[in-house]
Amino acid sequence: MSPLTQTDRTLINRLQDDLPLARRPFADLAKELGLSEDDLLTRIARLKSDGILTRFGPFFDAAEMGGDFCLCAMAVPEHAFDAVLTKVNAHPEVAHNYERTHRLNMWFVLACETPEGITQTADAIEAETGITVFRFPKLQEFFIGFRVAA
Amino acid sequence: MTMDATDRRIVEALQGGLPLVAEPYARVAAELALPEGELIDRLQAMKDSGVIRRIAAAPNHYKLGMTANGMTVWDVADDRLAELGAKIGALPFVTHCYERPRALPDWPYNLFAMVHGSSREEVAEKRAAITDILGDALNGCDILYSTRILKKTGLRLRKRG
Numbered sequence: 001m002s003p004l005t006q007t008d009r010t011l012i013n014r015l016q017d018d019l020p021l022a023r024r025p026f027a028d029l030a031k032e033l034g035l036s037e038d039d040l041l042t043r044i045a046r047l048k049s050d051g052i053l054t055r056f057g058p059f060f061d062a063a064e065m066g067g068d069f070c071l072c073a074m075a076v077p078e079h080a081f082d083a084v085l086t087k088v089n090a091h092p093e094v095a096h097n098y099e100r101t102h103r104l105n106m107w108f109v110l111a112c113e114t115p116e117g118i119t120q121t122a123d124a125i126e127a128e129t130g131i132t133v134f135r136f137p138k139l140q141e142f143f144i145g146f147r148v149a150a
Numbered sequence: 151m152t153m154d155a156t157d158r159r160i161v162e163a164l165q166g167g168l169p170l171v172a173e174p175y176a177r178v179a180a181e182l183a184l185p186e187g188e189l190i191d192r193l194q195a196m197k198d199s200g201v202i203r204r205i206a207a208a209p210n211h212y213k214l215g216m217t218a219n220g221m222t223v224w225d226v227a228d229d230r231l232a233e234l235g236a237k238i239g240a241l242p243f244v245t246h247c248y249e250r251p252r253a254l255p256d257w258p259y260n261l262f263a264m265v266h267g268s269s270r271e272e273v274a275e276k277r278a279a280i281t282d283i284l285g286d287a288l289n290g291c292d293i294l295y296s297t298r299i300l301k302k303t304g305l306r307l308r309k310r311g
Contacts (some may be wrong), residue, residue, distance in 0.1 A: 003246065007166070015207035021194055023186065025205075037172055044207075044292055045170050055208040057168035058193070060161055064200040065153055071250065071262075089301045092308055097300035102292070104257070104275040107221070121157045134257060140232070140249035142239025 004052070007033065011043060015056065067113040069095075071136040072122055073104040074129070081106075087128045093121045104134065151199035156184070160192055162307055167308050206223070208304070216266045219296045220273040222280060223254070223259035230287040231261065237283055243276045270295065307311055 030040040097108035162169040239247035268275040
């Protein structure tokens with residue numbers, strides 16, 4: 001992975017803002033950053049292949065599509081961790097999953113097309129693994145500031 | 151918003167990301183055999199209704215040097231939660247802040263605040279600032295650092311028929 005230049009950092013920060021819906025969405029951004037459109041696209045592709053950006057595109061809100069999200073957690077024994085992980089991640093409803101320092105050591109978000117999908121998927125994971133899936137749906141959102149300064 | 155079959159095909163086509171080409175919507179429209187204008191109009195309707203939160207990049211915190219990612223969790227007196235949650239959510243270093251249900255006796259915490267930093271010491275300092283704000287409404291707390299990303303794909307619709 002090549003080291004990040006100041007232009008890369010500016011670009012990463014800028015790309016976390018909403019990109020306007022235009023036929024050539026990268027052209028205006030390139031101008032703003034003093035780059036050519038080609039150079040901008042090459043840089044974004046490199047940041048993706050280096051894993052600095054995990055994804056670039058629309059962020060869909062499952063709840064607004066009539067579905068739902070839910071944060072879930074499991075206490076997975078160390079010796080069974082990889083086997084359980086394979087079973088959990090096999091569900092396309094698992095949008096992301098983190099290992100964390102706690103007895104509840106596996107934390108994942110379910111994104112489902114229907115509200116019932118949350119219960120169905122969490123129940124299925126419990127049945128497949130024999131481990132309780134704690135469910136922590138959001139009751140109230142205080143802020144969602146998604147930006148990370150590069 | 152009510153999504154029709156075409157909207158759903160659009161979500162399926164874009165959930166992996168936008169093609170990195172000068173005219174990405176023309177490319178996707180061609181794949182879906184839709185006029186580009188219709189695709190853009192439908193995406194605009196999804197943005198207006200909140201189905202699309204934004205069109206943007208998801209960075210990998212770890213690769214940006216934000217190697218300490220702490221999920222701070224708090225047991226806050228229920229009658230103070232709305233007032234204090236708003237204060238915690240407004241802190242510049244808190245990236246997500248939610249009220250969630252307790253799961254007693256395993257899990258006594260009802261407020262979750264995500265704190266990122268370049269070291270665990272930095273995250274611990276930020277956590278101390280939250281402790282001060284919660285004051286005597288605080289009954290207990292913990293911090294769960296992430297040690298590994300196990301999956302990060304975002305929403306994926308199941309294939310239909």
